[in-house]
Amino acid sequence: MEIGNIKIDFLGHSGFLVTIVNGVNKKIFIDPYNLSENAVKEKADIILITHSHYDHCSIKDIERIKKEKTKIICPADVQSKITRIENVDMQVMEQGGEIEFGNIRIQAMPAYNINKDFHTKKDHFLGYLIKISEIILYHSGDSDKIPEMEKLTGYSKQGNKLIVMLPVSGIYVMDANEAAETAKMIGADTAIPMHYGAGVAGTIEDAKKFVEVCQQLGIKAVILEKI
Secondary structure, rough: EEEEEEEEEEEEOOOEEEEEEEOEEEEEOOOOOOOOOOHHOOOOOEEEEOOOOOOOOOOHHHHOOOOEEEEEEEEHHHHHHHOOOOEEEEOOOOOOEEEEOOEEEEEEEEEOOOOOOOOHHHOEEEEEEEEEOOEEEEOOOOOOOOHHHHHHHHHHHHEEEEEEEEEEEOOOOEEEEHHHHHHHHOOOOEEEOOOOOOOOOOOHHHHHHHHHHHOHHHHHHHHOOOO
């Protein structure tokens, strides 16, 4: 999927590769897990990790895509895992924190469950906003529909392109209906389903249901093929 100078590839489960092609060709991986041989041909400038669960912080997969001085952005609960990896530049982020890499600005967002205990508010797990000029990407991490997401509604109203990546599997996170309602609440220009198809939770049917409900709500939604 291409938007302006940005290309978004789906890596499976909750993983994505964002490539910024504006003369620098920066590559940002988000939650790489169980990567294909095609995916590991790419090497990461930046890796964003939302939390420490094995299907989001996979040391094996990080080792396959990192290069010397790859920047790894993560919450505090991931720190002990990442210290096992040599020759990377780790930066621990807290909710609300921001970091800039040239024209790329990354903001850490809250991610948590409302009525279940898999990802509690006190865990301080993260989602991420990636801002590149007028294009804003939001990866919610493992989350339910939470009040903090309402703050994102202003971005689309300011003439930005807001692309959202939301979990649809239910069980540990929001389900397809809740995710579609979240995309509508935020005012997403395009919504992409995630957290399915890796044997952890969720299937392609959840992703298709998400797209169907989004269309009913007037939101563009697309299923990306795994690379």
